Amino acid sequence: MKKLLVTGAAGFIGxxxxxxxxxxxxxxxxxxxxxxxxxxxxxxxxxxxxxxNFKFVHGDICDTALVEKLLTENDIDTLVHFAAESHVDxxxxxxxxxxxxxxxxxxxxxxxxxxxxxxGDCVKEDHRFHHVFHHTYGLNVTxxxxxxxxxxYHHPEKLIPLTLTNILRGKNIPVYGDGKQIxxxxxxxxxCYGIDLVLKKGRLGESYNIxxxxxxxxxxxxxxxxxxxxxxxxxxxxxxxxxxxCPCSKGQSAKTLITHVTDRLGHDRRYAIDAHKIMxxxxxxxxxxxxxxxxxxxxxxxxHHEWWFKLVK
Numbered sequence: 001m002k003k004l005l006v007t008g009a010a011g012f013i014g015x016x017x018x019x020x021x022x023x024x025x026x027x028x029x030x031x032x033x034x035x036x037x038x039x040x041x042x043x044x045x046x047x048x049x050x051x052x053n054f055k056f057v058h059g060d061i062c063d064t065a066l067v068e069k070l071l072t073e074n075d076i077d078t079l080v081h082f083a084a085e086s087h088v089d090x091x092x093x094x095x096x097x098x099x100x101x102x103x104x105x106x107x108x109x110x111x112x113x114x115x116x117x118x119x120g121d122c123v124k125e126d127h128r129f130h131h132v133f134h135h136t137y138g139l140n141v142t143x144x145x146x147x148x149x150x151x152x153y154h155h156p157e158k159l160i161p162l163t164l165t166n167i168l169r170g171k172n173i174p175v176y177g178d179g180k181q182i183x184x185x186x187x188x189x190x191x192c193y194g195i196d197l198v199l200k201k202g203r204l205g206e207s208y209n210i211x212x213x214x215x216x217x218x219x220x221x222x223x224x225x226x227x228x229x230x231x232x233x234x235x236x237x238x239x240x241x242x243x244x245x246c247p248c249s250k251g252q253s254a255k256t257l258i259t260h261v262t263d264r265l266g267h268d269r270r271y272a273i274d275a276h277k278i279m280x281x282x283x284x285x286x287x288x289x290x291x292x293x294x295x296x297x298x299x300x301x302x303x304h305h306e307w308w309f310k311l312v313k
Contacts (some may be wrong), residue, residue, distance in 0.1 A: 003028070003075050004077075004080060008033075010040035012151075015153050032055065033070060036058055113129050146209070147183065149187075149188045152188065164225060165312050168229075170245035176263045184215045210273075230255075
């Protein structure tokens, strides 16, 4: 039985990971540490809090003493680190939070793990920190990098959930520049599966790229989502009743909402990821095709209005 400390697990990827881990390894103990910033939503994991082997702690990863206490009191052997600021627009308007969380916060966790797992009275040789100090201090570290995720519990400031929730509310869909920026899209559950493989089979000190092998231009993603919503509303009158502000409820296409806006500062033209290493070494391959993953995502947002509506008010 493993005992995990998962940081940032009330956020998008973290919450999907703890659901994935609980579903696949129900006997394992999961402790969650989350500061509940704007992107952290305790409702994402509310259904797990009734479980005996699940514990939520409201706290900051920069609080090293708290992290040390959690590692010790819960006999943690595996730390999976998701707590991070990720929204590019926010990094431009408020970079301090990114430095504090992404750099100082990660350092705080590494420092605590080194103290408890390597320097303490009870050294824990069979440990794992998944997220770099490996060569210097000897921590059992693995790292993974991913392409753009999509799926359940995704905050509506990101492209796919923003497009979906704006369509359903009859709001304009903002597309930066010409919309031809290319991204590789990875279904979040497949990302969790990839991390699972790295934790079990990954070589210590190595970094693995987890990708969806699925590149799309942003404008093509927006058009696809519009077409899918158009069809779902045409086939299901209940959606037309539930979302009266959606143009599809009035016989119009969701594409009428597409609005090109000024490109954002420093907008990269293409994000690409080479997942060859994890595929050849660990046998990774996404379990969901883009067709199945995007269909699940659209249905989830359609059926979870109560979750996302309060985030877009």
